[in-house]
Amino acid sequence: MIQASSLRNSRIISRCDLNDNIFLGSEIRKKNGFLNKKLMMTHTNELLRELGVEINPDEQIENLSTAQKQMVEICKAISVDAKLLIMDEPTTVLTQYEIKILFKLMQRLKKQGTTIIYISHKLKEVKAICDRVIVLRDGELICSEMIENISVLEMAQRMVGRELSQVFPKKQQPEDEVVFEAKGLTVPGVIENISFQIRKGEILGLAGLVGSGRSEVAETILGIRKHSVGKLYMHGKEITIKTPKDAVRNGISYLSEDRQGCGILTNFTVIQNTTLVSLDAYCNYFFGYVNRKKEEESTLKYKERFDIKTENLDTRLEYLSGGNQQKVSLAKSIDPGPIVLIADEPTRGVDVSAKQEIYSLINSLAEKGLSCIFISSEQEEIIGMCHRVIVMKDGKIMNTLADEKIKEEEIMFLATGVREGAKEV
Incomplete structure (x- = not known):
């Protein structure tokens, strides 16, 4: 079978x-x-x-x-x-x-x-x-090797067909200004007393095991889950978010972990997906039509800026690779001009080359002042991308790590309560 x-x-x-x-x-x-x-x-x-x-x-x-x-x-x-x-x-x-x-x-x-x-x-x-690895590129067999005869770097280079530079871009120091704050967010049985701040230009990581509450925090901020206790603040002023539309209006955008389920519409074109969240900005309500020229100009800028590989902007997303679909999803999230971007598993299911591009895009957005809540199961990218990391377990914040304290063993200890070779605490 x-x-x-x-x-x-x-x-x-x-x-x-x-x-x-x-x-x-x-x-x-x-x-x-x-x-x-x-x-x-x-x-x-x-x-x-x-x-x-x-x-x-x-x-x-x-x-x-x-x-x-x-x-x-x-x-x-x-x-x-x-x-x-x-x-x-x-x-x-x-x-x-x-x-x-x-x-x-x-x-x-x-x-x-x-x-x-x-x-x-x-x-x-x-x-x-x-035990053995086969590397494919563009549908062609590139190599077949016993695993002991090939390194991770060699596999990556054969996958992309070129030399790979540094995987993660250099982190720029964020500003001191606090742009967003969550105080005491609680959803009974899901998350409890979640409090944190994020500064302008900061990439703040959320780490933890499956079911730790990482994505649930994002859903609560976005109004998908209703919190019984807690408040949200943008630039020091309390905001009310009951729906994702409220979140967008208050400067919060979302890059979903479930790209094809919630992030994009595969039967829609590149243009239609890119402007989906911010369609109001392209509508002329007096005459009752969508300004197609304005849509094209905006989407073309994202295509060039994000290096989205597509023959034309009217190509349906089902014909794009996973990496290019994710870039379109990121463009859709950025188009409303958010203050805070919640990126949930932003490199999920994309190849090594596309990962590097997405890291660079998020880093460049942060350099321009965008604040990013970066949720990932890959500790390597949490460590490589984030200025600070919040570690969660059972719906609670265990600790927040910064600078040299952001280490894999410390994240795993906080997430599991277990030190390597030690009993649970």
Whole structure:
């Protein structure tokens, strides 16, 4: 049997619960033909426990975060006795802690005789878990090597076809002016007493495990989740945000972690996506039409500035690469002229070259005064991009790290409560 796990083309159904999704198509039945729900529930709990995930099997998929949905995809893939397991970007929104758990599980499956095809842009993971690597570029086979015969840098260079410069741009010191502040944000059972400030031109990281509350903080600021307690301030003045539209009006924009689900409309063109959030600025309400020329001029500037590779601005996004789709999504988020950009997993599912470009774009926006809340599961980019890092666990802020204190081991300790080689605290 061949089984595939891919979050790019999700195979889970939002309106069903977790347990039903995992066994959809491979249901366990009693001798009388009825579903053996008790046994399926037992197996689901075992799979979740193996992956270190604390989710109720009765929980509806639509209530889960993107990272939790990815864990469900992985559970679904390994729930059957597959001889060949295809894993397409399985760790895209997982943290190092969760990746280690997944890798241990993969090693166990390998020992049991399962062959795994592991597709990933995360080359350090490929080096750590794979026996052999194949590098493709533009649909062509570039090389096939045993993993011990090729370095991470060599893989990256063969992927992009050129020498790679420094991955992360140099950080510029942000200004002292505080532009945005959250005080005591609380959503019962989700996040508790979240307070922080962000300065003009600062890139502030949010780190933590799946379910730690990172994306939920963003959703609360944007008005997607309703907070029972807490206040928001922009330039020292209290603001009220009940919907994402209120957020945009108050100078807060959002780059979604779920690009194809919430970030872009793949059947819309580059122009239509770029101006989607700020369409009011292109409308002439007196005559009742959209100023197409103004739209084209604005989108062309983003195309050139962000190096969006497309033949023309009327190309639908379904024909663009993941990296170029993400650049369009970033342009859409920037077009309203925000004061604060919330970038949730901004490099998710894009290649090494596109990652570098996105890092440079966000850094250049920060240099021009934009403040960015940078949410990522990749500790390397949290450390490389951020001036300060807030680490979350169980919906609470554990600590805020700055400068030389922003280290992988410190982030992991705060996120998990576990030091390397030590017991939980």
